[in-house]
Amino acid sequence: MSTDSDVSIGFVGAGTLGRGLALALAAVGCSVTAVSSRTRASADWLAERIDGCVALDTPQDVADRCNLVFITTPDGVIAEVAAGVNWRAGQGVAHCCGAASTELLTAAADAGAAVGAMHPFQTFAALSEPAAAARRLSGVTFAVSATGWLADYLPSLAQRLDGRAITIADEMRPLYHASAVxxxxxxxxxxxxxxxxxxxxxxxVEDGVQAAVPLARATIEAIAAAGPAAAVTGPAVRGDAATIAAHLEALSQHAARLIPLYRELTLASLPLARSKGVGEADLAALSDTITAL
Ligand SMILES: NC(=O)c1ccc[n+]([C@@H]2O[C@H](COP(=O)([O-])OP(=O)(O)OC[C@H]3O[C@@H](n4cnc5c(N)ncnc54)[C@H](OP(=O)(O)O)[C@@H]3O)[C@@H](O)[C@H]2O)c1
Structure with a gap:
């Protein structure tokens, strides 16, 4: 089983990712046919937005109806959900957890199912319609690890979503996920x-959002265009210890809780400052300023 027309896809867990991934798969023509969730309202929300998709009561109902089931519950209950279903041999079962691999699906593998971990390096927050979900996945990197027919099929799904599948060694998945976080x-x-x-x-807060978002967006776009070393600006990478000292003084008066964060980020900026040509004496002055308070 490896062509899209053969595979009916179900979801257990209609939360942030389950909704976004199901909508995106439906938007690119995959057959998303069933969903269950802890609460019926969540399953109904998703089923109402996908033609041919029904909300069902239990994970077993979804498993009985679908060839491939994505368990998109919180990470901590994936193994428990998998262990509560009677899987068929040859059926596909996958999760989208970043930090863990297919070991969460041992119960399904023991029943003869093909198992997979397919983690999109993307956030699914605030998606409610298929086209927007599909756009969000375009260009996204998916860490895929799978057995049986899913070893070919899950990468093909990533490609169909206009993403790219990569392999991350199981022992590196927590590090990979730390990067995502x-x-x-x-x-x-x-x-x-x-x-x-x-x-x-x-x-x-709205004023702050209005001010910060264009700045952050331009920063991300500059990183995308030229990489972090070319995109970074600010007093740390200019070797401007006096301005850093003024920031620390202001933070100590108005938002002292942010000083440790500010300090660590300044220290994290020093390699970028060095790469931009800031001299060792100025770097030492920055370090002294940031650790003095
Ligand atoms: N959020 C992201 O952007 C993102 C990105 C990449 C990967 N992931 C991965 O995607 C998975 C889901 O994360 P999420 O952020 O979507 O979590 P979430 O928003 O909390 O959604 C999880 C959903 O699972 C349902 N659920 C909880 N326990 C259940 C159970 N025992 N049986 C059936 N359904 C249950 C809940 O349903 P009800 O609504 O019905 O209560 C909830 O809507 C995780 O593995 C996570 O690591 C998430």
């Missing part, structure tokens, strides 16, 4: 910190 969730935490300073200045 640094590049997504922690970017959000960082921008939240930047935006919070606007409220300290008497503006609203």
């Amino acid at each position: 640094l590049g997504c969730g922690y970017v959000t935490a960082l921008l939240d910190a930047a935006i919070s300073l606007w409220t300290q200045m008497g503006f609203t």
